Amino acid sequence: MRERAVSLPALTEIAHRAVARAFEARALPKGGDGVPAFPFAVGATAGNGYDAVFLARQVGEGGLIAAFDVQEAALAATRDRLAAEGLLGRVRLVRSGHEHMERELARLFPALELRGKVTAIMFNLGFLPGSDKAVTTAAPTTVAALDAASRLLACGGVLSAHVYTGHRGGMEEDRAVLAWSAALSPEEWRVLSLSQPNKARNLERLILAERLFPKGKGGAGRP
Numbered sequence: 001m002r003e004r005a006v007s008l009p010a011l012t013e014i015a016h017r018a019v020a021r022a023f024e025a026r027a028l029p030k031g032g033d034g035v036p037a038f039p040f041a042v043g044a045t046a047g048n049g050y051d052a053v054f055l056a057r058q059v060g061e062g063g064l065i066a067a068f069d070v071q072e073a074a075l076a077a078t079r080d081r082l083a084a085e086g087l088l089g090r091v092r093l094v095r096s097g098h099e100h101m102e103r104e105l106a107r108l109f110p111a112l113e114l115r116g117k118v119t120a121i122m123f124n125l126g127f128l129p130g131s132d133k134a135v136t137t138a139a140p141t142t143v144a145a146l147d148a149a150s151r152l153l154a155c156g157g158v159l160s161a162h163v164y165t166g167h168r169g170g171m172e173e174d175r176a177v178l179a180w181s182a183a184l185s186p187e188e189w190r191v192l193s194l195s196q197p198n199k200a201r202n203l204e205r206l207i208l209a210e211r212l213f214p215k216g217k218g219g220a221g222r223p
């Protein structure tokens with residue numbers, strides 16, 4: 001039987017659209033002392049590699065992404081997917097918790113100052129689809145990683161955090177991510193939260209956070 005089409009977009013599609021807009025708006029690093037003269041993005045949870053492929057396409061030829069995961073199975077799946085798309089050359093796969101992303105990026109790219117220079121950082125939380133759910137993201141490390149990501153993001157850049165609550169600790173993680181986003185300064189961040197208020201179980205939430213240009217430097221002053 002054919003699946004019935006729905007009109008409202010999936011949260012993943014909305015996240016991808018928001019991130020694509022950040023790239024279209026050219027919220028890109030400009031080059032200069034230690035600053036990468038190419039677009040840079042971070043996949044905070046590599047998983048099966050769908051976001052890594054998306055980000056690798058967004059940064060384009062000459063751009064670079066770092067994709068983090070704690071599981072070798074996830075990195076292997078991501079590597080295969082990127083290789084099949086001919087995009088592996090644009091990606092550094094990092095077996096490390098995303099909470100260590102600043103340390104790991106400094107280790108991998110010692111000549112680059114990436115703080116405030118990253119165009120997009122995507123989190124897709126929960127467990128590796130198809131796995132036994134033994135390894136999942138967790139509120140304390142997720143919040144530490146979101147803090148790190150907020151320091152790395154460029155003005156005009158977009159951070160997305162897609163939360164799934166259908167696993168142990170999922171509801172706690174959802175509350176923590178929502179509280180984290182609510183604490184961002186409205187002068188510095190535009191934040192959206194999209195969820196499914198009519199779902200009591202297994203709800204998903206998407207947090208989108210755009211780092212704003214300082215007053216007087218947006219609009220015409222945008223890169």
Ligand SMILES: C[S@@+](CC[C@H](N)C(=O)[O-])C[C@H]1O[C@@H](n2cnc3c(N)ncnc32)[C@H](O)[C@@H]1O
Nearest residue numbers: 045047048049050051069074097098124128137
């Ligand atoms: C829902 S999956 C990600 C899906 C992925 N974005 C994709 O496009 O297929 C969540 C992933 O987070 C990983 N993970 C769990 N804890 C992590 C951590 N502290 N740092 C980085 N990744 C983590 C899991 O191993 C799992 O692969």
